Amino acid sequence: MAKDGVVFNDVVKALQKISQYIHKTPVVVSSQADKRSGRKLFFKCEFQQKTGSFKARGALHAVLKAKERSSNCPGFVTHSSGNHGQALAWASQVAGLPCYVVVPEVAPEVKKSAIRGYGAQLVECGAQPQDRYDACDKLQKEKNLEFIPPYDYFDVIAGQGTISLEFLDQVPYLDAILVPISGGGLSSGIAIAAKAIKPDIKVYLVTPKGKKMEECLRTGKRPWEGPPQYLDTIADGIRLQQTGYITTPILQELAEKEVFEMEEEEIVSGMKFAFERMKVVIEAAAGASVAAAFSDRLRSMDSKMVNIGVILCGGNVDINHLPW
Amino acid sequence: MAKDGVVFNDVVKALQKISQYIHKTPVVVSSQADKRSGRKLFFKCEFQQKTGSFKARGALHAVLKAKERSSNCPGFVTHSSGNHGQALAWASQVAGLPCYVVVPEVAPEVKKSAIRGYGAQLVECGAQPQDRYDACDKLQKEKNLEFIPPYDYFDVIAGQGTISLEFLDQVPYLDAILVPISGGGLSSGIAIAAKAIKPDIKVYLVTPKGKKMEECLRTGKRPWEGPPQYLDTIADGIRLQQTGYITTPILQELAEKEVFEMEEEEIVSGMKFAFERMKVVIEAAAGASVAAAFSDRLRSMDSKMVNIGVILCGGNVDINHLPW
Numbered sequence: 317m318a319k320d321g322v323v324f325n326d327v328v329k330a331l332q333k334i335s336q337y338i339h340k341t342p343v344v345v346s347s348q349a350d351k352r353s354g355r356k357l358f359f360k361c362e363f364q365q366k367t368g369s370f371k372a373r374g375a376l377h378a379v380l381k382a383k384e385r386s387s388n389c390p391g392f393v394t395h396s397s398g399n400h401g402q403a404l405a406w407a408s409q410v411a412g413l414p415c416y417v418v419v420p421e422v423a424p425e426v427k428k429s430a431i432r433g434y435g436a437q438l439v440e441c442g443a444q445p446q447d448r449y450d451a452c453d454k455l456q457k458e459k460n461l462e463f464i465p466p467y468d469y470f471d472v473i474a475g476q477g478t479i480s481l482e483f484l485d486q487v488p489y490l491d492a493i494l495v496p497i498s499g500g501g502l503s504s505g506i507a508i509a510a511k512a513i514k515p516d517i518k519v520y521l522v523t524p525k526g527k528k529m530e531e532c533l534r535t536g537k538r539p540w541e542g543p544p545q546y547l548d549t550i551a552d553g554i555r556l557q558q559t560g561y562i563t564t565p566i567l568q569e570l571a572e573k574e575v576f577e578m579e580e581e582e583i584v585s586g587m588k589f590a591f592e593r594m595k596v597v598i599e600a601a602a603g604a605s606v607a608a609a610f611s612d613r614l615r616s617m618d619s620k621m622v623n624i625g626v627i628l629c630g631g632n633v634d635i636n637h638l639p640w
Numbered sequence: 641m642a643k644d645g646v647v648f649n650d651v652v653k654a655l656q657k658i659s660q661y662i663h664k665t666p667v668v669v670s671s672q673a674d675k676r677s678g679r680k681l682f683f684k685c686e687f688q689q690k691t692g693s694f695k696a697r698g699a700l701h702a703v704l705k706a707k708e709r710s711s712n713c714p715g716f717v718t719h720s721s722g723n724h725g726q727a728l729a730w731a732s733q734v735a736g737l738p739c740y741v742v743v744p745e746v747a748p749e750v751k752k753s754a755i756r757g758y759g760a761q762l763v764e765c766g767a768q769p770q771d772r773y774d775a776c777d778k779l780q781k782e783k784n785l786e787f788i789p790p791y792d793y794f795d796v797i798a799g800q801g802t803i804s805l806e807f808l809d810q811v812p813y814l815d816a817i818l819v820p821i822s823g824g825g826l827s828s829g830i831a832i833a834a835k836a837i838k839p840d841i842k843v844y845l846v847t848p849k850g851k852k853m854e855e856c857l858r859t860g861k862r863p864w865e866g867p868p869q870y871l872d873t874i875a876d877g878i879r880l881q882q883t884g885y886i887t888t889p890i891l892q893e894l895a896e897k898e899v900f901e902m903e904e905e906e907i908v909s910g911m912k913f914a915f916e917r918m919k920v921v922i923e924a925a926a927g928a929s930v931a932a933a934f935s936d937r938l939r940s941m942d943s944k945m946v947n948i949g950v951i952l953c954g955g956n957v958d959i960n961h962l963p964w
Contacts (some may be wrong), residue, residue, distance in 0.1 A: 342666065344688075591959045592921075592959055595687045595692065595922070595955035596919060596921060597920060635916055635962070635964070638959070640959070640960060
């Protein structure tokens with residue numbers, strides 16, 4: 317199966333594999349955002365990626381690799397009502413293989429229909445994180461499917477890392493990148509590739525309150541009690557408290573110890589800024605990284621760190637229920 | 641004052657004058673939009689222009705030309721609670737000259753504060769179109785200001801026409817352009833430049849119900865009774881029923897006779913598509929041109945007309961009161 321670890325070359329090869337199917341997302345700037353931040357901000361528009369989030373990169377890479385490995389692959393399965401579910405459904409469609417997505421029964425109908433829209437089979441389960449894992453496990457065994465986890469998976473991490481290749485090609489003089497973190501697939505992929513291209517670049521993680529990510533990075537230990545918990549946050553894309561078993565050590569090695577832990581009102585305000593001033597539709601997780609770019613914590617950091625990349629990770633928000 | 645008429649060379653010179661201050665706005669595509677339309681659509685993102693609409697182009701061009709003509713220009717005045725008011729305020733700030741904007745007392749506070757935010761002086765008036773003209777006239781005479789009208793003005797038209805220079809440079813193989821029309825400054829500028837570059841390109845106008853634009857184009861006469869009226873539409877950027885005395889003959893000569901007259905629900909649905917699928921924040925007037933691209937009328941037209949430009953004219957919408 318997937319090999320042992322992710323190195324820069326895996327990310328380079330991942331981009332070669334997926335680039336004909338994904339968007340090279342644009343980078344936008346905003347003089348009003350720069351004024352508010354006191355730095356020069358570069359926003360990487362992954363909300364304009366296929367399926368509305370960066371997840372399309374990792375899912376497609378994992379699917380294409382699995383298809384290469386096995387000529388009679390019976391299809392894929394994952395658990396995610398959100399961006400990874402949509403992305404795997406889309407990626408499977410690109411690969412011409414079946415896809416099953418385990419989704420909590422209570423998930424919004426709009427998310428379920430998006431997954432069905434990409435031709436995947438929906439399988440409903442209970443509301444807790446553990447319910448998903450169990451249902452997914454059962455389905456995988458029954459149908460001999462290939463399980464593609466949302467983040468703790470080498471090929472997914474390498475796929476997400478392709479963002480750094482594009483971003484540092486578009487803006488070679490970036491000094492730092494702010495990236496929202498849930499399970500850590502996006503941030504570990506970004507860190508592996510960015511640090512390989514530019515060793516002195518800094519990768520900062522952005523989280524909602526209560527994740528204890530800074531403690532995890534500073535102590536080098538997992539501070540989280542099991543089973544997996546969800547944080548109480550509006551930013552549903554980054555509500556998982558624990559990061560992965562594969563992603564955590566990568567981040568402990570490569571990410572900066574200072575974590576941007578954002579308040580709920582800051583997240584909403586970052587999201588609102590993007591809508592009103594930048595005229596873009598982003599989800600709350602992306603709003604968190606805008607908020608980080610405007611934060612006192614960033615303002616207090618080394619002023620030689622001028623050019624800041626901000627990952628706008630996704631745009632899948634229910635526009636009928638915006639948080640203002 | 642402004643010279644007699646607008647020719648292609650005026651538009652070329654306008655772009656030279658304003659290009660260092662405005663954005664060359666991106667062109668985006670959407671496979672979902674193409675599927676829905678049955679054509680290949682290219683969206684010109686003027687909602688990402690300075691001040692959130694194309695109006696920045698014409699206003700800045702008019703201001704810079706006026707400043708050139710008179711070394712002691714005492715400043716500018718216009719009547720507009722909307723995009724032209726913001727644009728003239730911004731343009732005057734760029735030129736370092738005073739600006740007065742006549743705004744109906746009843747206009748939303750958010751629009752008033754946007755105009756003040758660009759350093760302009762706000763002058764309040766009554767709610768009818770005629771009230772604005774009167775107040776503006778009085779102010780102009782009192783302070784000897786240069787009046788910059790929203791559309792019926794050569795330098796404004798030439799400024800808006802710069803969109804075509806960019807657009808046909810970005811997508812040289814456009815077969816047609818869909819453009820929302822209010823007073824006609826945007827559409828006449830676009831038509832002058834686009835037809836000069838590519839004589840066989842078609843320029844189609846997009847309006848709310850009740851404008852009678854098709855009658856105006858087909859008969860070559862003005863079908864509107866005075867005084868100027870507002871249409872009852874959610875698309876506040878294109879609610880003026882009458883087009884201008886300068887713009888109308890240009891459009892009678894250069895625009896296609898088939899007008900896309902959109903229903904209110906179509907306008908909202910076009911706007912919603914942009915938010916949900918394209919992840920961009922556009923105002924209802926831009927939603928109208930998305931709706932036109934999805935319309936049966938376009939579907940019924942010559943199938944050899946494949947590559948369609950869609951002008952997303954602005955993004956100044958109150959995100960606290962979206963129409964869904």
